[in-house]
Amino acid sequence: MMKDIKTIAMYLPQFHRTPVNDQWWGEGFTEWTAAKGADRLFEGHYQPREPLNDNYYDLLQKRTMKWQADLALKYGLDGFCFYHYYFKDGRKVLEKPAENLLNWKDVDMPFCFCWDNTSWARSWSKLGDKFTWFEKEKERYPEGDGILLEQKYGREKEWEDHFKYLLPFFQDSRYIKIDNKPVFLVYKTDEMACFTEMIDYWRKLAEKENLGGIFVLGINSSKEKIGMDGVLFSGPGAYWNPIISSNHLECEYKNGVKCFDYKTIWNNVMIAGGKKGLKTYFGGFVDYDDTPRRGGQGVAFINTSVEIFQEYLYKLAQKNLSLKNEFLFINAFNEWGEGMYLEPDKKRGYAFLEALKSVKEKLRVDTQEEKVELTSVGIVDKGIPGNMEDINADLWNRYNKFKEYYYLLHRWMQLKEDNINLSKYLMKHGYYQIAIYGLGVMGKHFMEELKQTEIRVLYAIDQNTQLVYPGIDIKSAAACLPQVDAIVVTATFDYDVIWTKLKEMVDYPVVSLAEILNEI
Structure with missing residues (x-):
């Protein structure tokens, strides 16, 4: 069994001011706006969440990304997976932090991309598959059809334009690769009709640029598509899906908020089964609470603890290692609006980062070969769902x-x-x-x-x-x-x-x- 695994944290580039955020959500809106405006909706509800030392940083400042890179190095985080937003006609948003990093060669921050290829729209828009970024203050919504950024893929010309934009990142020495293939995650493969054609086209372009190809992972994909190198079950969303975990989770409602028990979700991580015939990565998570964005219609975890996180992150690392997986993805480094962050806060300080460091050290000193009982970690080859027929x-x-x-x-x-x-x-x-x-x-x-x-x-x-x-x-x-x-x-x-x-x-x-x- 492999004894080394790279930890990669999902990274949200929504901590800087942009013209579209000013227009859509109010002047000066960033992810911090949602975090600061969070309400305590039930007894014991941990809100609002505040960064340690009131560090409401701006990602356009080099010192911010240098600080994050130093944190990663100190606590055993091997890289970041930036959310990448690229829409119809090459429209981009929240792209500046990654573009700045490309120019800041002295910032030691290994990275890759996750293309969040969902349209952005208001909750009342006619678009069926969409992401509503901020729903709490609906009185801010302007008139119109509700479509903010629409996802259209086009054909070869548009695919080539997108690839050319990504190419300087792929060629960067810090970009995370497997066998010289840039690792690229796609959030919505099921709804992407041209996925196989576009990835085939990209791979040909990559070979012309002396890259080994592209290593593509679909996130929470319900079916394998030709061109996909593997699937990432991204926590926690994958694990409250009974089809993936083979276990229906009970929840309780507190003042309208849908609440799941933290340890119960982690138990589902361990019994989740892999996709039959497809390389499967099982991702972990820190916490979850999206009420800063969704208000009383949100979802939150209860009984979260650093001790549970540390215990199960180690077990999850072993589960991935037994599958010879190179990476352990963690959700997330800085998703403050959804309660998923490793960054230090006023309540727990550096505790989650210390837990990550302890897990990495335990894996490192674990020199004798361990026999992992496949049934104990839910590794099966029966496809989704888990242990079912x-x-x-x-x-x-x-x-x-x-x-x-x-x-x-x-x-x-x-x-x-x-x-x-x-x-x-x-x-x-x-x-x-x-x-x-x-x-x-x-x-x-x-x-x-x-x-x-x-x-x-x-x-x-x-x-x-x-x-x-x-x-x-x-x-x-x-x-x-x-x-x-x-x-x-x-x-x-x-x-x-x-x-x-x-x-x-x-x-x-x-x-x-x-x-x-x-x-x-």
Whole structure:
């Protein structure tokens, strides 16, 4: 079993003033605004949380990041995973701390990126998959459609632009790598229709730049996608999910706040099972309380203690080591608005950092080979969920499939309400003569959508060649496929597998119906 593991803490770059924060949340808003404005909502509720010595720092100041880097070195933290926010048309936000670090070569702060690829929107926006950053003071919300920053991925041109932006970071000697491959986390892979294509494209670009490729981890991904090197179960959110932990957690409500017991969550970490056939990293956490952002609708832990953190962080390190995992991710270094921070505060001082240091030292001096009972740490190879039978994993996949179709149909209805036809996307990209892969329910709806438009469907592809659709030739996927401008795949749940097979057969574009719906 490996005896060395690198600890990486998630890092929030929301501690500096930006024009968009001034506009959306009020002049001078940063994460500190939410932390300072937190209310004590029930007896024993630890709020507001205050940094030690009133250190309400600004991440644009070099001395702040130097102080954080020194803390990491002193207490055994091996690196930081910066949240990376990159949206439609290359729009970026909260990017300055990482850009400054790129220029401050003397700040010894190993780092990597986690792309938080969720749209930002107000809680009442029509966007289905969105992140509402700050919900407490809704009277500040301006009029409009509620969309603040929309996530659209585009195609090769947009993918290349994004890669070019990331490249100087990837090439930095401090960037965290595996076999010369930059480690890159993606927050929402399940909703990313173009994931396999984009990562394939990025890897080709990376090879041209003499990088070994890209090592990609999906966070809390419910299914494996081609192009994913592994999955990170990020705590604590992954572990109150009964599908991952195979254990339903009881909670109690205190003045509306949903409360979980701290040790119970950690117990779920230890019994959580890995993804079948996919490298799985199990992430830890410090604490959790998002009431500074969500108010009485938030979630909080109760009975948090440094002793429990230290005990279970060591067990979690052993669990990851037994899987030959290189990293132990910890949530987080400085998420003050969600109560997840290693940084010192007025109540506990440096206690969580001291606990981390003790765990690292114990691992370091643990020289004799230890036999880890796989059942005791929940390491199984039955896929999600944990110790349950494979049949339940199959049911979970079916659930995800229908959930995906639900969101796609929801998006389609939104476009219908706005009188937008899907042919708009096809014409924008010059796809006037197409083939449709999959004549199931979604495929037939798509056929109807394109009637009375300029788009011609030359043929369809389906495993069941006995299907009949008026005026459409239906071919087997194994047949010779005539030239078209593009093939549109309506079987979205298995799109990455289908795309990979089709790209071996044809040299023209293959796109997903999900991509059309999300990008239009």
